[in-house]
Amino acid sequence: MQTYQVEIETINADYQMISVPLFQSLLWVITEGSKGALRLCTEGRSTVRGAPPQWIKNATNFSIAFRDKKLYIQTPTLNDIALELFQQSDEFAELNSEQTSLDYFQDSLAAVILNSQFSELETNSTLDLLYDKALLEVFYGFHKVFQQGAKSIRFLNGNKIQITPDSIPIFRKLKSIVPFPCQIKIVGILESIRNYDRTFNLLVNNYLLKGISKHMFCKEINTMIGTEVLIAGTAYFTVTGKVLRIETNQIIIPEEHERNLWRKLPLPISG
Amino acid sequence: MQIYSIRIENQSVDSHTISVTLLQTLLSVLIEGSKGALRLRTEGRSMVRGAPPQWIKAATTFSMAFKDKQLQIGSPTLYESVPELFHENGKMEELRPENTAIDYFKESLAAILNNELEDDLYDKPLLDLLQGFHNIFYQGADSIHFSTDGRLEINLKTIEYFKDLADKIPPPRRVKMAGRLDKIRSNDRTFKLITTPNNIIVKGITQPMTQKEVQALLGKEVLISGIAFYTTSGKTIRIETDQISLANAHEEYERVIREI
Numbered sequence: 458m459q460t461y462q463v464e465i466e467t468i469n470a471d472y473q474m475i476s477v478p479l480f481q482s483l484l485w486v487i488t489e490g491s492k493g494a495l496r497l498c499t500e501g502r503s504t505v506r507g508a509p510p511q512w513i514k515n516a517t518n519f520s521i522a523f524r525d526k527k528l529y530i531q532t533p534t535l536n537d538i539a540l541e542l543f544q545q546s547d548e549f550a551e552l553n554s555e556q557t558s559l560d561y562f563q564d565s566l567a568a569v570i571l572n573s574q575f576s577e578l579e580t581n582s583t584l585d586l587l588y589d590k591a592l593l594e595v596f597y598g599f600h601k602v603f604q605q606g607a608k609s610i611r612f613l614n615g616n617k618i619q620i621t622p623d624s625i626p627i628f629r630k631l632k633s634i635v636p637f638p639c640q641i642k643i644v645g646i647l648e649s650i651r652n653y654d655r656t657f658n659l660l661v662n663n664y665l666l667k668g669i670s671k672h673m674f675c676k677e678i679n680t681m682i683g684t685e686v687l688i689a690g691t692a693y694f695t696v697t698g699k700v701l702r703i704e705t706n707q708i709i710i711p712e713e714h715e716r717n718l719w720r721k722l723p724l725p726i727s728g
Numbered sequence: 729m730q731i732y733s734i735r736i737e738n739q740s741v742d743s744h745t746i747s748v749t750l751l752q753t754l755l756s757v758l759i760e761g762s763k764g765a766l767r768l769r770t771e772g773r774s775m776v777r778g779a780p781p782q783w784i785k786a787a788t789t790f791s792m793a794f795k796d797k798q799l800q801i802g803s804p805t806l807y808e809s810v811p812e813l814f815h816e817n818g819k820m821e822e823l824r825p826e827n828t829a830i831d832y833f834k835e836s837l838a839a840i841l842n843n844e845l846e847d848d849l850y851d852k853p854l855l856d857l858l859q860g861f862h863n864i865f866y867q868g869a870d871s872i873h874f875s876t877d878g879r880l881e882i883n884l885k886t887i888e889y890f891k892d893l894a895d896k897i898p899p900p901r902r903v904k905m906a907g908r909l910d911k912i913r914s915n916d917r918t919f920k921l922i923t924t925p926n927n928i929i930v931k932g933i934t935q936p937m938t939q940k941e942v943q944a945l946l947g948k949e950v951l952i953s954g955i956a957f958y959t960t961s962g963k964t965i966r967i968e969t970d971q972i973s974l975a976n977a978h979e980e981y982e983r984v985i986r987e988i
Contacts, residue, residue: 518747521745524795
């Protein structure tokens with residue numbers, strides 16, 4: 458169990474009480490943002506319709522206290538809540554079981570703030586893989602916190618990120634420049650698949666792409682691991698145009714002419 | 729600002745922190761319940777589709793703290809949050825300026841739990857809403873206490889009681905009623921009808937009306953038709969009308985009696 462501190466500066470002079478609407482708005486951002494940041498690490502998408510997996514719910518099962526304008530959040534480490542997931546031969550290799558969902562939340566939030574500090578978004582940076590459009594939408598929820606009388610929110614652990622009303626246009630701007638998803642076909646080596654959440658990794662020109670299948674993997678897919686496959690689906694991009702994930706319902710062995718035709722990494726369609 | 733203590737009994741040894749899920753559930757029922765209790769006093773209904781009026785939102789903008797298993801809720805008085813409610817024009821006579829939304833919530837809760845005769849302090853949607861407390865008990869709480877004397881305790885048994893009580897409320901039905909239209913309040917379209925012949929005051933809500941239509945009916949003998957909603961004991965809690973027309977209330981009454 459880890460404890461995090463969040464300092465809330467408000468226009469109100471009361472140090473012991475917190476406005477309920479402010480508190481609810483802040484907790485919504487932290488809880489949904491933590492769920493999203495965790496899911497993004499494993500599936501390449503922060504949100505999907507329907508209830509999140511139970512382990513994500515457990516990982517964001519926080520306890521809180523509030524005193525002297527500080528919110529104290531207690532959260533379990535990933536090991537505490539889903540030991541079996543991490544014991545199964547690197548089932549979730551993307552995650553560090555010693556960390557908590559709030560660590561991932563703060564990493565994603567810091568990535569957004571850091572990215573905004575460059576005049577041009579650096580295309581060789583991997584920071585933008587830590588957030589997607591839906592997660593930016595959740596971060597944009599901070600505007601409700603400021604509408605309820607907050608002046609700044611400072612996360613005192615880790616990156617010590619401070620969110621102020623000036624941060625809101627950053628979230629809005631980045632949301633608006635995320636490229637639209639587009640239909641693609643791509644050939645690459647199927648590195649691995651994970652039945653638990655239907656995700657797979659595809660190696661294309663030394664670049665590892667994350668993908669997710671719309672249906673459960675059929676038995677034949679297991680025999681394709683380590684071989685060249687053709688994936689047809691929808692590519693989702695980061696703000697700098699890198700592929701964040703591919704959602705597919707078709708993984709097949711390519712024909713000879715397809716091997717040469719679909720070798721290039723997909724690029725977003727420019728508006 | 730008034731401060732209220734809500735004690736949460738649970739098995740957790742940590743008395744300084746509270747589960748976020750438990751707290752969110754508790755706050756949600758408390759806020760929506762307070763809105764409902766306030767609205768019930770003024771309109772005779774705790775809930776209606778759509779956003780509540782701004783004054784109800786302002787009156788239920790609470791602050792909070794948590795210490796030693798006690799949730800402390802700060803609630804502004806109605807006069808602090810919405811002084812205009814007590815201006816002469818459109819005054820809400822059913823409400824007291826020194827009271828808070830939590831006072832009305834606790835009053836409704838007391839009427840329910842203590843089986844008081846004042847069964848017009850709650851309705852079916854409010855009882856349904858209070859059943860939302862059951863989620864708290866899946867989050868590790870054993871009981872919630874809204875008063876220090878034990879009168880306002882909520883536990884799993886209480887949830888069953890809310891459900892039983894809600895099932896006892898008679899279903900709404902279409903009615904016609906004659907009487908003198910005593911008052912119409914323009915801001916929430918509520919009215920009071922003094923029935924013929926037994927002089928009972930019935931609360932109702934009209935369809936939108938122009939000022940001219942209101943003036944033509946006010947203080948007159950009218951016939952209203954609409955849907956009547958009831959309390960557990962069968963008293964009319966409100967009538968939602970679709971028509972109010974001028975009529976000789978005594979003649980209408982006699983005519984209906986003859987028909988029966």
